[in-house]
Amino acid sequence: MGLFVLRRLGVMLLTAIALTFVVFFLTNLQPNLEKLARTEGSVRMTEEAVQDWIAQNGHSGSVLLRYGQWLGVVPGWTYTDEKGQMRGRCFEIGEDPAAAPRYCGLLQGDWGFSTFFKTPVMDSLGDKLAATGWLMLAVMLVMVPSSLILGVLSGMREGSATDRTLSTFSIASTATPEYVSGVVLVALFATAATGISPILAEYGLIEPKKTLFLASATSAMDDITFWNFALPVMTIALYGIGYIARMTRASMTEVMTQQYIRTARLKGVPFRTVVMRHALRNALIAPFTVIMLQFPWLLNGVVIVESLFNYKGFGWTLVQAASNNDIPLLLACSVVAVVVVLLTQLISDIGYVFLNPRIRLA
Amino acid sequence: MDTLTWTGSAGAVLLPVFQIALLALALSLLAKLLFVLAGLDGPQLPGPDGAAAVRSPGFFASLGIRYSFLAALAAIFCTLAAGAVMPSPLEAGILGSMAVRFWPVWLALVAVFVLSIRFRRKLGLYGKLFDSTVGMIGFAIVMFWVFTAIFADTIITQDPFAQLSGLKNKPPGVAAPDSAYGWYLLGGDHLARDVFSRMVMGAREVLKIAPAATLFAFMVGITLGLPAGYFGGKLDTFISFLANLVLAFPVILLFYLLVTPEIRDTGIPIVLAALLFLFPIIFLCTLWNSRYYTNPPRRNLYVGITLVIGLWAYSGLAFNMDPLGVWSMEPNMLNVFVSVVFVNSPGVFRIVRGLVMDIKARDYVAAGQTRGEGPWYIMLWEILPNARGPLIVDFCLRIGYTTILLGTLGFFGLGVSPDSPDWGSTIDDGRKLLNLFPHPALAPALALMSLVLGLNLLADGLREESLKD
Numbered sequence: 060m061g062l063f064v065l066r067r068l069g070v071m072l073l074t075a076i077a078l079t080f081v082v083f084f085l086t087n088l089q090p091n092l093e094k095l096a097r098t099e100g101s102v103r104m105t106e107e108a109v110q111d112w113i114a115q116n117g118h119s120g121s122v123l124l125r126y127g128q129w130l131g132v133v134p135g136w137t138y139t140d141e142k143g144q145m146r147g148r149c150f151e152i153g154e155d156p157a158a159a160p161r162y163c164g165l166l167q168g169d170w171g172f173s174t175f176f177k178t179p180v181m182d183s184l185g186d187k188l189a190a191t192g193w194l195m196l197a198v199m200l201v202m203v204p205s206s207l208i209l210g211v212l213s214g215m216r217e218g219s220a221t222d223r224t225l226s227t228f229s230i231a232s233t234a235t236p237e238y239v240s241g242v243v244l245v246a247l248f249a250t251a252a253t254g255i256s257p258i259l260a261e262y263g264l265i266e267p268k269k270t271l272f273l274a275s276a277t278s279a280m281d282d283i284t285f286w287n288f289a290l291p292v293m294t295i296a297l298y299g300i301g302y303i304a305r306m307t308r309a310s311m312t313e314v315m316t317q318q319y320i321r322t323a324r325l326k327g328v329p330f331r332t333v334v335m336r337h338a339l340r341n342a343l344i345a346p347f348t349v350i351m352l353q354f355p356w357l358l359n360g361v362v363i364v365e366s367l368f369n370y371k372g373f374g375w376t377l378v379q380a381a382s383n384n385d386i387p388l389l390l391a392c393s394v395v396a397v398v399v400v401l402l403t404q405l406i407s408d409i410g411y412v413f414l415n416p417r418i419r420l421a
Numbered sequence: 422m423d424t425l426t427w428t429g430s431a432g433a434v435l436l437p438v439f440q441i442a443l444l445a446l447a448l449s450l451l452a453k454l455l456f457v458l459a460g461l462d463g464p465q466l467p468g469p470d471g472a473a474a475v476r477s478p479g480f481f482a483s484l485g486i487r488y489s490f491l492a493a494l495a496a497i498f499c500t501l502a503a504g505a506v507m508p509s510p511l512e513a514g515i516l517g518s519m520a521v522r523f524w525p526v527w528l529a530l531v532a533v534f535v536l537s538i539r540f541r542r543k544l545g546l547y548g549k550l551f552d553s554t555v556g557m558i559g560f561a562i563v564m565f566w567v568f569t570a571i572f573a574d575t576i577i578t579q580d581p582f583a584q585l586s587g588l589k590n591k592p593p594g595v596a597a598p599d600s601a602y603g604w605y606l607l608g609g610d611h612l613a614r615d616v617f618s619r620m621v622m623g624a625r626e627v628l629k630i631a632p633a634a635t636l637f638a639f640m641v642g643i644t645l646g647l648p649a650g651y652f653g654g655k656l657d658t659f660i661s662f663l664a665n666l667v668l669a670f671p672v673i674l675l676f677y678l679l680v681t682p683e684i685r686d687t688g689i690p691i692v693l694a695a696l697l698f699l700f701p702i703i704f705l706c707t708l709w710n711s712r713y714y715t716n717p718p719r720r721n722l723y724v725g726i727t728l729v730i731g732l733w734a735y736s737g738l739a740f741n742m743d744p745l746g747v748w749s750m751e752p753n754m755l756n757v758f759v760s761v762v763f764v765n766s767p768g769v770f771r772i773v774r775g776l777v778m779d780i781k782a783r784d785y786v787a788a789g790q791t792r793g794e795g796p797w798y799i800m801l802w803e804i805l806p807n808a809r810g811p812l813i814v815d816f817c818l819r820i821g822y823t824t825i826l827l828g829t830l831g832f833f834g835l836g837v838s839p840d841s842p843d844w845g846s847t848i849d850d851g852r853k854l855l856n857l858f859p860h861p862a863l864a865p866a867l868a869l870m871s872l873v874l875g876l877n878l879l880a881d882g883l884r885e886e887s888l889k890d
Contacts, residue, residue, distance in 0.1 A: 074662075239848070250859055355671055
């Protein structure tokens with residue numbers, strides 16, 4: 060077991076390095092740097108001035124070296140201009156270069172300075188991640204129980220009318236990406252023009268001109284209420300529910316055909332007890348892996364939903380960083396994303412081995 | 422001219438019927454759910470004191486669901502049919518007029534279904550699809566959009582790019598006096614363009630890329646997955662590592678890095694295209710070579726034809742240097758296409774590899790090896806045909822997934838021209854005023870959802886039927 064985890068960790072580290080390098084390479088392409096020079100310096104810079112700016116700000120030289128600097132395994136760059144002024148990666152202009160540390164990168168905790176938010180990356184990312192954490196938590200609380208119930212209900216009697224109805228619902232929900240369900244949910248519940256809000260207002264159940272739910276989750280940044288948080292959570296959860304429910308159903312139908320279930324039934328154990336006591340525990344092993352592997356998918360959903368509902372979390376930051384060419388912030392976002400994905404993969408692997416007694420690792 | 426109503430003159434009768442049916446459906450669904458949770462569902466409940474068995478409440482709830490659903494469907498169908506026979510759009514209503522505009526699609530659908538059901542015993546897996554209701558519904562939805570894409574030019578009522586003054590954000594059915602058709606069936610968008618025509622044209626945009634991109638992803642995945650699964654060892658470890666690398670990337674991040682105007686300047690999409698577009702040629706050449714290795718004239722003919730056509734298309738598609746100018750792709754289209762293929766291939770690779778590892782332990786593979794067949798012959802002509810069932814199912818699912826990916830790209834405004842009518846970017850355009858005018862975003866959203874739903878149902882039907890073999 061120990062060796063297995065160690066080997067997995069090794070592969071993970073290799074993957075993380077490769078992935079961050081790819082992101083670093085793609086964000087630091089020459090056209091991106093030229094764009095950065097023009098936004099940071101001035102728009103009317105000449106071609107030469109742009110190249111000078113790139114060289115003076117440590118963006119020239121080999122990609123590998125720059126990646127090493129960013130990671131913190133290669134000494135930070137320094138540059139002395141014609142006035143004798145020294146600038147460098149690890150110190151501000153005017154500070155004493157000798158007193159500055161030689162290495163300053165990810166490993167030293169220096170994530171760089173966001174060019175769009177004008178703050179250190181760590182500061183702008185921290186509270187955004189917390190906001191997204193709440194969203195993820197709420198999604199998980201809605202998604203996991205409802206999809207497991209759906210899956211178990213439809214899997215316990217394969218081919219019944221219940222099974223067919225619930226399966227159709229699961230298929231429909233996997234066919235509805237977040238940007239579609241978000242739009243439909245807003246049109247149904249959160250506009251004063253269409254959907255059920257005008258009807259409710261007519262009967263006096265809600266105040267006129269108000270809506271059942273709020274179409275913007277910006278206020279949820281300070282204060283999460285059912286009113287402003289229900290739609291974003293439902294939008295992300297809907298897409299995942301179908302997938303997890305289908306996996307649970309498959310696993311449940313397989314368990315229900317096992318010998319020990321038949322034995323229990325023939326002993327005269329009521330159907331409900333068979334499902335609750337004998338089948339459920341074995342049927343939930345496979346969905347566990349699926350739920351853990353849903354995290355990367357959730358990340359996609361988070362990006363879409365946060366831009367749709369204007370919730371300023373991690374996904375919104377990623378979109379801002381990418382569309383404003385904010386290289387340090389985008390790199391930090393991708394590090395977070397990659398770490399989340401790899402960690403959940405590791406947890407799902409190890410958890411599967413723990414949960415399933417039939418798998419034994421050499 | 423007056424504004425159109427949704428149901429026209431037939432609505433006076435059919436609308437109440439539809440509402441009652443819908444209410445009954447909702448009530449019986451709720452009842453069914455409660456009965457299932459309460460354990461009152463099942464074929465039969467034993468009567469008291471061993472008396473004759475009685476039907477369970479769940480059974481009656483199911484009956485309710487079935488008949489109210491059929492009634493609602495019948496009401497919708499009657500509205501559409503009534504609209505089709507009415508002389509003018511004013512009497513036909515919005516739904517009826519739309520039904521009329523889709524006439525080539527209905528005609529083609531009926532033709533396909535009549536022919537397919539007539540000859541279904543001779544059509545293999547495709548014919549068997551018509552034994553499953555779910556599969557048939559899915560196939561009908563998919564074909565509806567395919568024919569819509571083909572006949573889009575006759576279906577549209579307005580020029581999808583024309584902006585008519587005074588029709589900005591107007592609700593569905595608004596009169597458009599300046600146009601030949603006279604109405605905006607589904608209203609106007611934020612630039613006063615016809616939502617209906619743009620939705621119809623969007624089908625063409627989506628169906629132009631999604632199936633082709635999926636096909637390319639399959640070629641790449643199969644060409645790499647077959648040897649990885651068959652030979653195993655270092656080759657497998659290496660390719661699997663690369664595939665897992667791509668799979669570990671959050672898709673949106675990858676799109677934001679790969680689909681930008683800046684990246685087109687660096688030429689990375691062309692390099693990727695040069696790499697990825699090579700796989701179909703390699704695949705086909707290996708396919709012919711392994712089959713007709715013992716018959717050189719025939720082998721040379723097939724490989725030659727593949728090479729000539731393949732390299733011709735290759736030069737045009739990847740490098741835009743086709744000497745005859747037949748094959749070409751716009752730079753931003755190429756960028757989108759390549760990124761989607763790149764994101765999809767590792768998934769296909771994993772499935773093919775898993776299938777090959779399973780199948781290569783079978784006896785007929787061992788028999789082939791004993792006969793002295795080459796490894797590529799075994800892979801391409803023994804293993805691949807026997808893996809076709811799961812692969813076809815995955816192909817359908819993956820077209821749906823690709824459609825979702827393309828929508829995501831459009832939603833973030835990546836790689837599409839600003840006034841493109843594709844569904845993703847129309848949803849994105851519409852969402853800014855979603856609170857006030859939901860209709861411009863709703864139409865493409867429902868269209869995209871129905872296409873993906875159709876593909877998923879089709880895959881489900883195919884899986885069911887291919888498992889029966």
